[in-house]
Every structure is written in structure tokens, then in C-alpha cells.
Amino acid sequence: MSQPELAQRQSLGSIAVVWIAAAIAGxxxxxxxxxxxRAAWLAVALGGCLMLSFVVQLMIGRADGFILRVAASMVGSLLVLGVISLGFALAEVVPR
Known part of the structure; x- marks a missing residue:
């Protein structure tokens, strides 16, 4: 007799949580x-997003797709922090 599958938790929401945390940190x-x-602290924020993505994905408790979900969380966080740092750089170039 096979065991029934447990209800799957949303994985996109767990990825978006890390992206939102990256935006708030930025x-x-x-x-x-x-x-x-700023550049040093953005690197620290990216490291914090890595830890947060591990914690969130471990809380989900699902082994299949773990690496893919962590990678998606980190790539999104890197893009979010990169866009924010681009905004910082453009703000420094514009004369006041």
C-alpha cells in the first residue's frame, strides 16, 4: 500500500519572501x-539573504527541488540588490 502525498506548500511564495527581504535590506x-x-553592506545583505533562503526552504520541509528553490532565491536577491545598487550609483552621478 502506498502512502498518500502530503499537501504541497507554495514554493514561489517562499522564494518571494527572500526577494522582498533583499529589497527591504537594500x-x-x-x-x-x-x-x-554601501557596497560592503550590500554584500553583507546578500549573505543574509543566503542564510534566510536556507532557513525558509528548510522550514518548508520538502527535499525535492531544494537546490533549485535556493538558487532561485539567491539569483532573485542578487538581481534585486543589483538594481538597487544601480539606483544608488545613478543617484551619485546626478548633480544636486
Missing amino acids: VFIGIFVGADW
Whole structure:
């Protein structure tokens, strides 16, 4: 007799949580950190997103697709933080 499948939890929502956290971290870095230290703190935020993606995916409790979900979380976080850092760079170039 086979065991029934458990109800699948949403994996797209768990990926989006990490992207939203990256966006929030990027905005806070832009507000509270000076221009000299922004790049370093964005790297720290990306490391925090890596830890958060592991925690969120382990909370889901599903082994199939784990690496794919973590990779999607990290690529999205990298893109989000990259777009935010591009905005910081453009803001520094524009004269006030």
C-alpha cells in the first residue's frame, strides 16, 4: 500500500519572501549607510539573504527541488540588490 502525498506548500511564495527581504535590506542600506560603505553592506545583505533562503526552504520541509528553490532565491536577491545598487550609483552621478 502506498502512502498518500502530503499537501504541497507554495514554493514561489517562499522564494518571494527572500526577494522582498533583499529589497527591504537594500532600501535600509541606502537610507542609513553612507556612500563609502554601501557596497560592503550590500554584500553583507546578500549573505543574509543566503542564510534566510536556507532557513525558509528548510522550514518548508520538502527535499525535492531544494537546490533549485535556493538558487532561485539567491539569483532573485542578487538581481534585486543589483538594481538597487544601480539606483544608488545613478543617484551619485546626478548633480544636486
